[in-house]
Amino acid sequence: MTDPTDQSTSKSTSADPVANGQSTPRRPKSKGRKGSHAGELNFGDAWDYAPAPESVKVEIAPSYGHFINGKFTKPGKTFATINPATEETLSMVSEGSARDVNKAVAAAREALPKWAKLKPTERAKYLFRIARRIQERAREIAILETKDGGKPIKESRDVDIPLVAHHFFYNAGWADKLEYAFPNRDPRPVGVCAQIIPWNFPLLMAAWKIAPALACGNTVVLKPAETTPLTALRLAEIFEEIDLPPGVVNIVTGAGDTGKALAEHKDIDKIAFTGSTGVGKMLAKTASKRGIKMTLELGGKSPNIIFEDASIDQAVEGIIQGIYFNQGHVCCAGSRLYVQESVVDEVIEKLTIRLKTLRLGDPMDKNTDIGAINSKEQLKTINQYLKIGDDEGASRITPSDKPLPKKGFWCNPCFFTGVQQSHTIAREEIFGPVLAVQTFRTPDEALTRANNTPYGLAAGIWTDKGSKIFNTAAKLQCGIVWCNTYNKFDPASPFGGFKESGFGREGGLQGLRPYVKL
Amino acid sequence: MEHSPVPRHLRYNDRMKSITVDRVMADQRAAAFTKRSIKTSAKESGLRLALSMVDLTTLEGKDSPEKVRSLCRKAILPDANDPTLPHVAAVCVYPELVPTAFEVLEGSGVRIASVATGFPSGQYPLDIRLSDVRNAVESGADEIDMVISRGSFLAGDRGKVFDEIASIKDACGEAHLKVILETGELETYDLVREASDLAIAAGADFIKTSTGKIAPAATMGVTLVMLEAVRDHFIKTGKHIGVKPAGGIKTSKQALHYLVMVKETVGDDWLTPDLFRFGASSLTNDILMQLARRRTGRYMAGHDFSEA
Numbered sequence: 001m002t003d004p005t006d007q008s009t010s011k012s013t014s015a016d017p018v019a020n021g022q023s024t025p026r027r028p029k030s031k032g033r034k035g036s037h038a039g040e041l042n043f044g045d046a047w048d049y050a051p052a053p054e055s056v057k058v059e060i061a062p063s064y065g066h067f068i069n070g071k072f073t074k075p076g077k078t079f080a081t082i083n084p085a086t087e088e089t090l091s092m093v094s095e096g097s098a099r100d101v102n103k104a105v106a107a108a109r110e111a112l113p114k115w116a117k118l119k120p121t122e123r124a125k126y127l128f129r130i131a132r133r134i135q136e137r138a139r140e141i142a143i144l145e146t147k148d149g150g151k152p153i154k155e156s157r158d159v160d161i162p163l164v165a166h167h168f169f170y171n172a173g174w175a176d177k178l179e180y181a182f183p184n185r186d187p188r189p190v191g192v193c194a195q196i197i198p199w200n201f202p203l204l205m206a207a208w209k210i211a212p213a214l215a216c217g218n219t220v221v222l223k224p225a226e227t228t229p230l231t232a233l234r235l236a237e238i239f240e241e242i243d244l245p246p247g248v249v250n251i252v253t254g255a256g257d258t259g260k261a262l263a264e265h266k267d268i269d270k271i272a273f274t275g276s277t278g279v280g281k282m283l284a285k286t287a288s289k290r291g292i293k294m295t296l297e298l299g300g301k302s303p304n305i306i307f308e309d310a311s312i313d314q315a316v317e318g319i320i321q322g323i324y325f326n327q328g329h330v331c332c333a334g335s336r337l338y339v340q341e342s343v344v345d346e347v348i349e350k351l352t353i354r355l356k357t358l359r360l361g362d363p364m365d366k367n368t369d370i371g372a373i374n375s376k377e378q379l380k381t382i383n384q385y386l387k388i389g390d391d392e393g394a395s396r397i398t399p400s401d402k403p404l405p406k407k408g409f410w411c412n413p414c415f416f417t418g419v420q421q422s423h424t425i426a427r428e429e430i431f432g433p434v435l436a437v438q439t440f441r442t443p444d445e446a447l448t449r450a451n452n453t454p455y456g457l458a459a460g461i462w463t464d465k466g467s468k469i470f471n472t473a474a475k476l477q478c479g480i481v482w483c484n485t486y487n488k489f490d491p492a493s494p495f496g497g498f499k500e501s502g503f504g505r506e507g508g509l510q511g512l513r514p515y516v517k518l
Numbered sequence: 519m520e521h522s523p524v525p526r527h528l529r530y531n532d533r534m535k536s537i538t539v540d541r542v543m544a545d546q547r548a549a550a551f552t553k554r555s556i557k558t559s560a561k562e563s564g565l566r567l568a569l570s571m572v573d574l575t576t577l578e579g580k581d582s583p584e585k586v587r588s589l590c591r592k593a594i595l596p597d598a599n600d601p602t603l604p605h606v607a608a609v610c611v612y613p614e615l616v617p618t619a620f621e622v623l624e625g626s627g628v629r630i631a632s633v634a635t636g637f638p639s640g641q642y643p644l645d646i647r648l649s650d651v652r653n654a655v656e657s658g659a660d661e662i663d664m665v666i667s668r669g670s671f672l673a674g675d676r677g678k679v680f681d682e683i684a685s686i687k688d689a690c691g692e693a694h695l696k697v698i699l700e701t702g703e704l705e706t707y708d709l710v711r712e713a714s715d716l717a718i719a720a721g722a723d724f725i726k727t728s729t730g731k732i733a734p735a736a737t738m739g740v741t742l743v744m745l746e747a748v749r750d751h752f753i754k755t756g757k758h759i760g761v762k763p764a765g766g767i768k769t770s771k772q773a774l775h776y777l778v779m780v781k782e783t784v785g786d787d788w789l790t791p792d793l794f795r796f797g798a799s800s801l802t803n804d805i806l807m808q809l810a811r812r813r814t815g816r817y818m819a820g821h822d823f824s825e826a
Contacts (some may be wrong), residue, residue: 036752038755038757039753039755039758041753042786042787043781043782043785044785046781046786047560047564047786048560048561049554049556050560051558051561060731097711158553310538311538311539311543311544313539314539314543314544315545317546319542320542349753367554373717377535484540484543485542485543
């Protein structure tokens with residue numbers, strides 16, 4: 001596997017690793033392995049898969065109000081939520097005003113004493129009911145998630161919605177065991193929690209926030225993202241169905257202004273936010289003025305490090321999972337790839353082959369791997385970054401030559417080679433199916449460059465050697481390290497960031513901490 | 519092997535860096551292929567393709583000439599009610615029964631495969647295994663399914679296994695050589711990958727998972743690892759090597775999953791019986807049943823089809 005004509009690896013290992021740090025000029029990777037491409041694989045359309053659309057119809061009301069105090073309000077001033085794959089309007093959703101937010105917070109405040117004092121086993125029962133009802137309605141919710149957000153039905157069906165149910169189940173289990181989670185500490189609810197969530201995993205983010213809050217006896221006002229409010233509203237229907245006491249969870253839809261009104265509301269006790277670092281910083285200012293509790297789960301530019309002794313085919317699979325899952329709309333996406341120089345040609349060759357087999361198109365088709373970009377704005381952002389990458393001198397490789405659908409928002413999965421650590425595409429979060437590939441020679445160099453970022457959310461390590469996994473993982477400055485895998489989620493496992501990727505943990509025992517006073 | 523018939527430059531190099539395979543991720547990838555939804559026209563064409571890739575197999579001590587003749591008829595005309603269906607790729611029998619198969623299959627386009635080399639254990643001296651091969655080829659076998667000496671391989675004597683495969687390839691003459699790795703006995707994916715690379719380097723035309731006598735036989739994960747070996751060899755040399763999962767593939771649905779894996783791992787070139795086979799017996803009737811359902815709109819019973 002090692003290129004016999006490439007002597008650079010052995011030379012560099014004997015060099016001073018510090019001198020080999022981030023300032024090492026990158027040798028242009030122009031000379032390919034001669035004669036190594038004797039066979040060209042053919043991923044054509046022999047035996048093409050027939051369309052396999054998810055055919056179940058899901059009811060969507062023409063317009064929705066907010067869910068406040070256990071009831072849906074009459075739709076007020078509304079805005080459209082569209083299907084990003086077709087640009088069709090799915091429904092009209094209310095834009096939460098300061099008054100709506102007031103009402104929601106007041107309802108949550110009113111519901112708080114009773115809910116907080118409810119026997120913990122009773123709170124658990126509600127959570128179990130929610131979880132079961134989500135499972136029963138999983139297909140419907142998955143379809144709704146895909147229509148509203150553009151992600152492939154395969155992912156909402158197999159990843160998002162099962163995890164949503166799992167989070168409610170998991171936290172239901174904690175509700176009556178909090179004193180064991182925090183032994184000798186007398187855990188009490190924090191109070192009214194304002195929760196603002198993003199559009200990349202709409203219902204999953206709602207579950208991450210609502211489930212531990214309720215388990216710990218808090219009440220909630222949740223604001224879903226403006227482009228993906230439908231599943232949160234469907235969750236509200238489930239709350240109605242299972243007779244969750246009025247006011248325990250309130251859902252106010254709207255855009256940035258609604259979120260701002262909620263975050264600045266005087267009667268909230270805690271803010272939990274998942275989204276961009278820019279907004280997170282603003283919210284931190286707001287919260288700091290009033291000394292309320294806060295957790296932030298923000299952006300990332302997570303490194304995925306492939307050592308030369310890794311199982312390359314599986315590592316390539318990990319790259320795919322890391323950056324092209326959910327069109328790259330993942331805060332912990334492995335958007336910076338660091339490959340040990342001796343295997344970079346092989347990795348790039350295999351990545352290119354693998355990208356050719358990804359199927360981009362109708363998110364409702366069960367065979368679609370890459371769905372639509374969530375919104376026109378996000379597509380614009382991604383395209384800007386693609387241009388910046390080109391302009392700054394990196395080479396963009398887009399292996400698929402298939403045309404994009406005419407309607408909707410689409411971006412072909414691609415990656416950049418010849419990327420420098422100082423390039424914008426290696427430093428800023430793109431939130432799209434765009435990967436920046438860099439090489440390294442020594443483990444130290446990989447670590448230095450992996451940590452050379454304002455972010456610190458996640459990282460991936462690929463090696464066949466156990467000791468290397470532990471050595472590297474211990475020195476990476478980030479909240480999550482995946483070893484020989486990527487983007488694995490479990491409700492029992494805490495998730496959260498270092499540095500500008502935020503603070504506080506969600507999931508696991510640690511995920512309860514932000515929702516209790518001790 | 520003191521007097522290897524294999525030229526030195528072709529011998530297995532023990533220092534060849536072996537490629538590691540991470541089982542968790544490989545299995546995860548293999549499972550992803552089963553999530554593909556193959557419906558309507560794709561299902562029909564996929565099943566026809568799968569049928570044309572079947573090595574209709576009987577490998578039992580009690581195999582009779584009568585049973586083999588019946589199997590051969592089935593191979594030529596899988597379903598008398600649907601003459602548009604392709605014949606299967608080959609009939610696979612013990613060397614003793616190759617002459618019987620030859621009588622029925624000559625000129626039919628269905629190839630004759632024979633297990634040889636001391637099937638299924640391979641625990642015989644090389645000269646006996648070589649004469650086993652020559653005998654099968656002389657009786658009319660187009661393809662030889664050999665077993666590797668897992669004993670030597672697991673003991674670390676890779677060079678010996680390499681030389682054996684190379685000499686058997688030599689003994690095959692014109693006949694195609696399928697090398698059975700018996701992955702159920704190799705256990706780890708690392709070894710499956712190494713055995714695949716070794717067999718390919720030694721001259722295999724096909725690599726095959728299992729004898730069918732050891733559990734587990736073919737799995738999606740193992741076949742994926744072998745397809746990756748074949749793919750890497752192709753990229754390097756431009757040469758196509760075939761892959762044959764055998765044992766345990768019983769349903770149409772499974773067969774379609776395998777075809778999806780082939781299509782998305784090695785590409786369209788391999789969607790042909792020349793490069794991909796199913797070693798199976800009960801699979802055939804399940805495919806016929808599914809195809810008949812598409813043709814007639816009704817589900818058939820097992821007894822509507824002749825036994826294979």
